[in-house]
Amino acid sequence: MPRYILVTGGAGFIGSHICKALSRAGMTPVTYDNLSTGHADSVRWGPLIRGELGDAVALRRTMAEFSPDCVIHCGANAYVGESVEMPRKYYRNNVVGSLTLLEACLDQDIDRIVFSSTCATYGVPASLPIREETPQQPVNPYGRTKLIFEMALEDFAAAYGIRFAALRYFNAAGADPDGELAERHEPETHLIPRALLAAAGRLERLDIFGTDYSTADGTCVRDYIHVSDLAQAHLAAVNHLMAGGGSLSVNLGSGRGTSVREILAAIHRTTGREVPVRYRSRRAGDPPILFANTARAKAELGFAPTLSDIDTIIRTAGPTFGLQVTA
Ligand SMILES: NC(=O)c1ccc[n+]([C@@H]2O[C@H](COP(=O)([O-])OP(=O)(O)OC[C@H]3O[C@@H](n4cnc5c(N)ncnc54)[C@H](O)[C@@H]3O)[C@@H](O)[C@H]2O)c1
Numbered sequence: 001m002p003r004y005i006l007v008t009g010g011a012g013f014i015g016s017h018i019c020k021a022l023s024r025a026g027m028t029p030v031t032y033d034n035l036s037t038g039h040a041d042s043v044r045w046g047p048l049i050r051g052e053l054g055d056a057v058a059l060r061r062t063m064a065e066f067s068p069d070c071v072i073h074c075g076a077n078a079y080v081g082e083s084v085e086m087p088r089k090y091y092r093n094n095v096v097g098s099l100t101l102l103e104a105c106l107d108q109d110i111d112r113i114v115f116s117s118t119c120a121t122y123g124v125p126a127s128l129p130i131r132e133e134t135p136q137q138p139v140n141p142y143g144r145t146k147l148i149f150e151m152a153l154e155d156f157a158a159a160y161g162i163r164f165a166a167l168r169y170f171n172a173a174g175a176d177p178d179g180e181l182a183e184r185h186e187p188e189t190h191l192i193p194r195a196l197l198a199a200a201g202r203l204e205r206l207d208i209f210g211t212d213y214s215t216a217d218g219t220c221v222r223d224y225i226h227v228s229d230l231a232q233a234h235l236a237a238v239n240h241l242m243a244g245g246g247s248l249s250v251n252l253g254s255g256r257g258t259s260v261r262e263i264l265a266a267i268h269r270t271t272g273r274e275v276p277v278r279y280r281s282r283r284a285g286d287p288p289i290l291f292a293n294t295a296r297a298k299a300e301l302g303f304a305p306t307l308s309d310i311d312t313i314i315r316t317a318g319p320t321f322g323l324q325v326t327a
Pocket residue numbers: 008009010011012013014015032033034035036037038039051052053054073074075076077078093097116117118119168169170171172173185
């Protein structure tokens with residue numbers, strides 16, 4: 001009997017890497033995706049069901065057809081800036097759509113859910129490194145929609161006996177080391193792909209948003225985690241729930257902070273290319289420093305990243321943009 005795992009957003013950047021990892025572990029991912037930002041040609045390891053999170057009928061039909069052991073819920077809108085301008089879209093998709101999915105799970109007796117949450121739920125953290133107990137005080141609509149669904153999961157778990165893993169990703173980056181998948185967002189807003197586009201001459205220059213932060217070099221610090229490491233953490237979470245493990249909320253990061261300037265230095269080191277830059281003012285809503293305490297991921301899921309050093313992240317992402325990288 002094939003073991004099916006339903007992956008919403010499986011055609012997206014992170015979801016497609018998760019599907020590959022599930023397949024390698026002997027499971028069959030069933031992608032449920034409306035292809036709003038995902039790509040059909042990234043769905044290679046199981047069926048693609050083209051559908052909306054808000055479509056309760058299609059969700060129930062898909063669940064009845066495959067009887068998945070677990071749902072991994074990656075489908076969402078995920079641009080912080082857009083969420084400030086278009087909160088309606090974010091509440092509709094990330095809250096109403098996610099609740100429609102959760103109710104369908106209840107109705108179809110699917111009681112294991114892995115959720116793509118985010119360190120954006122912490123807002124400007126009260127202390128560093130960020131622990132799971134650090135107060136969650138999101139500073140933008142995107143982070144709030146993700147926190148609302150975390151709360152729904154907790155309430156549904158207490159009342160209806162579902163079990164969940166809320167995985168709070170830090171900054172996903174890099175690409176499949178085999179070169180089968182890439183980060184393909186349109187528009188691309190993330191730092192590393194934009195910097196690589198600039199290094200490759202496909203973008204005139206990279207805007208650096210703020211050089212006056214109270215960090216060592218004045219630029220923002222983030223915790224970059226390789227997308228294939230993230231995928232492995234999802235496998236660990238699925239296995240945890242399948243083995244009867246309890247609900248948990250876990251940070252997924254490398255545990256290290258890297259500044260914007262350090263990213264540019266790594267690109268120079270690994271590709272030999274300078275990134276042409278322009279200095280701009282701060283981007284609204286950007287916390288100065290975010291990085292994870294990773295102890296719980298290690299203790300509860302046995303998860304430790306192996307590809308998340310910056311040079312490996314750049315080396316795996318570089319070829320997507322036509323850049324030669326050092327071995
Ligand atoms: N990229 C990051 O650094 C990061 C960090 C923290 C959390 N996350 C979360 O991880 C998840 C995946 O992010 P990503 O970077 O791969 O984004 P992505 O845009 O590449 O993937 C999202 C996928 O969800 C699909 N989708 C969106 N709305 C849908 C709907 N209503 N019905 C069906 N499918 C829908 C899209 O078509 C796409 O394939 C998101 O939930 C995001 O909030 C991402």
